[in-house]
Amino acid sequence: MALVNHTGPFDFVIFGATGDLSRRKLLPAFLRRFHAQEFSDDAQIICVARTALNTEQFREQTEAALREFAPETAQDEQTLHHFLGLLTYITLDALQPGGDWQALKTLLATNDRPRVFYLATAPALYSPLCEALARHDLINQHSRVVLEKPIGVNLETAQAINHGVGQFFPEASIYRIDHYLGKEGVQNILALRFANPMLEKLWSSEAIAHVQITAAETVGVGSRGSYYDESGALRDMVQNHLLQMLCMVAMDAPASLGSDDLRNEKLKVLNALRPMTPDMVRRNVIRGQYVAGELKRKDVPGYNDDLGTGRASNTETFVAIRTKIRTARWGHTPFYLRTGKRLATKTTEIVIQFRPQVWPIFTNMPSPGRLVIRIAPREELSLVTAVRDPGAGGFRVRNAKLSMSYENAFSVTYQDSYERLLLDAVRGDPALFIRRDEVEASWRWIEPILNSWRHAMTPLEPYRAGSWGPASTRALLARDGALWHEDMLT
Numbered sequence: 001m002a003l004v005n006h007t008g009p010f011d012f013v014i015f016g017a018t019g020d021l022s023r024r025k026l027l028p029a030f031l032r033r034f035h036a037q038e039f040s041d042d043a044q045i046i047c048v049a050r051t052a053l054n055t056e057q058f059r060e061q062t063e064a065a066l067r068e069f070a071p072e073t074a075q076d077e078q079t080l081h082h083f084l085g086l087l088t089y090i091t092l093d094a095l096q097p098g099g100d101w102q103a104l105k106t107l108l109a110t111n112d113r114p115r116v117f118y119l120a121t122a123p124a125l126y127s128p129l130c131e132a133l134a135r136h137d138l139i140n141q142h143s144r145v146v147l148e149k150p151i152g153v154n155l156e157t158a159q160a161i162n163h164g165v166g167q168f169f170p171e172a173s174i175y176r177i178d179h180y181l182g183k184e185g186v187q188n189i190l191a192l193r194f195a196n197p198m199l200e201k202l203w204s205s206e207a208i209a210h211v212q213i214t215a216a217e218t219v220g221v222g223s224r225g226s227y228y229d230e231s232g233a234l235r236d237m238v239q240n241h242l243l244q245m246l247c248m249v250a251m252d253a254p255a256s257l258g259s260d261d262l263r264n265e266k267l268k269v270l271n272a273l274r275p276m277t278p279d280m281v282r283r284n285v286i287r288g289q290y291v292a293g294e295l296k297r298k299d300v301p302g303y304n305d306d307l308g309t310g311r312a313s314n315t316e317t318f319v320a321i322r323t324k325i326r327t328a329r330w331g332h333t334p335f336y337l338r339t340g341k342r343l344a345t346k347t348t349e350i351v352i353q354f355r356p357q358v359w360p361i362f363t364n365m366p367s368p369g370r371l372v373i374r375i376a377p378r379e380e381l382s383l384v385t386a387v388r389d390p391g392a393g394g395f396r397v398r399n400a401k402l403s404m405s406y407e408n409a410f411s412v413t414y415q416d417s418y419e420r421l422l423l424d425a426v427r428g429d430p431a432l433f434i435r436r437d438e439v440e441a442s443w444r445w446i447e448p449i450l451n452s453w454r455h456a457m458t459p460l461e462p463y464r465a466g467s468w469g470p471a472s473t474r475a476l477l478a479r480d481g482a483l484w485h486e487d488m489l490t
């Protein structure tokens with residue numbers, strides 16, 4: 001049985017509790033952690049949205065959502081009903097004056113426990129919501145606010161949100177969530193690198209030829225089409241999740257695991273990314289959109305049909321980027337980032353490709369070693385090495401893999417990174433949340449790509465659903481004599 005670090009009592013207020021994120025992710029994550037006895041019934045979860053419901057009706061809706069999105073845990077009827085009893089619902093339009101803020105105030109009467117406000121609403125509401133919380137005297141010294149992504153759509157809007165929220169909460173109490181940082185496999189990059197000196201000694205351009213970071217999804221845009229069509233893959237995935245993974249791979253060792261030490265090191269990486277000029281965008285960035293194709297032997301429609309607006313969208317559902325980090329450690333190593341919807345498989349992984357032998361003494365040298373950090377669908381670490389091909393008849397060398405799958409090695413799993421992050425916010429540990437300067441540095445790097453696309457009207461390259469993206473994606477690596485992981489033979 002795993003040791004569970006109990007949180008103690010807390011108040012957690014979810015604004016946007018009737019929304020997709022709350023139903024699919026937040027409330028199921030809470031149920032699982034309650035089931036694991038990480039918190040008890042002295043916690044309260046206050047759910048807020050505009051829809052007129054009473055607490056009983058909200059609990060009924062939530063029960064259905066939990067049975068759908070946390071079915072294995074919801075089977076435990078006693079825990080399920082016990083958990084539902086912790087939920088209270090308040091109908092409140094955060095933008096309208098005169099809403100029932102008094103009901104919220106009454107529920108938050110106890111002043112000595114962590115108080116988390118989770119804003120699972122459109123980002124346009126973040127500043128007005130914080131202002132309303134302040135106006136109704138709901139922010140105390142134990143309060144934190146959690147902001148969902150996206151923090152803005154460019155640098156200016158990100159700064160406006162940060163400024164707006166920052167008027168009411170100190171930076172130390174603002175938790176900007178990036179759920180990739182809560183993933184076990186992403187967390188493990190820290191252990192892999194900084195608890196294994198033998199690896200860290202190889203961790204630079206001297207030994208590493210290139211790094212690939214892929215977040216491939218098989219799903220399309222689903223019910224989030226109106227958000228996604230405004231956003232696109234670059235804003236939706238690269239600005240946040242992919243750049244955060246890149247930081248974890250590329251940063252120097254922090255002085256400690258303290259939140260500021262970690263975030264200072266990540267910030268240095270973001271600031272060292274080679275800035276994109278329009279010409280570099282043209283040569284190093286690929287922008288695609290899926291058209292009808294086949295996935296798991298089923299025909300699937302193209303993006304425009306998925307959107308169903310009847311017009312041709314110019315939004316990218318795929319991005320691949322080749323970049324460099326201007327530091328002594330990484331100067332000679334290209335980093336390739338790639339993400340897309342409706343790709344061949346659901347895979348989130350990081351591939352560290354080592355350089356070949358300088359002077360090979362074997363005639364049939366197989367591919368040089370590589371380390372594959374698989375984050376999804378199942379966490380796995382594998383190291384492709386060269387070994388002697390067993391048997392008689394000469395000395396041949398071939399590749400063989402050393403693998404460690406989390407599923408086989410450990411019995412404890414967090415099913416969803418929100419489980420960890422929600423309770424980190426309760427405990428007041430911001431290490432896995434993004435600091436203001438990190439968000440702004442990411443936008444500073446992304447913005448020239450967006451501008452260049454807009455001005456140069458960069459065409460969208462179509463790719464078939466179920467493929468690995470536009471054909472030119474291969475050429476991006478071929479220039480460096482490299483292959484994407486799925487094209488490597490072993």
Ligand SMILES: NC(=O)C1=CN([C@@H]2O[C@H](COP(=O)(O)OP(=O)(O)OC[C@H]3O[C@@H](n4cnc5c(N)ncnc54)[C@H](OP(=O)(O)O)[C@@H]3O)[C@@H](O)[C@H]2O)C=CC1
Pocket residue numbers: 015016017018019020021022048049050051092093094095096119120121122123125148149150227
């Ligand atoms: N869904 C997802 O998978 C992900 C979502 N996010 C982010 O999370 C946030 C929420 O997303 P999602 O759940 O999908 O969005 P939804 O549109 O499904 O939900 C929005 C929620 O906000 C509530 N709301 C809207 N206006 C007000 C208001 N004036 N006052 C109070 N409540 C209001 C809505 O409820 P009602 O209509 O009842 O008021 C609803 O509960 C967004 O910032 C999104 O970008 C981030 C990553 C993934």
Ligand SMILES: O=C1O[C@H](COP(=O)(O)O)[C@@H](O)[C@H](O)[C@H]1O
Pocket residue numbers: 215217236237348376
């Ligand atoms: O933030 C987002 O992430 C999901 C992918 O998350 P994962 O944990 O399933 O890899 C993506 O589908 C969504 O578009 C994006 O907003």
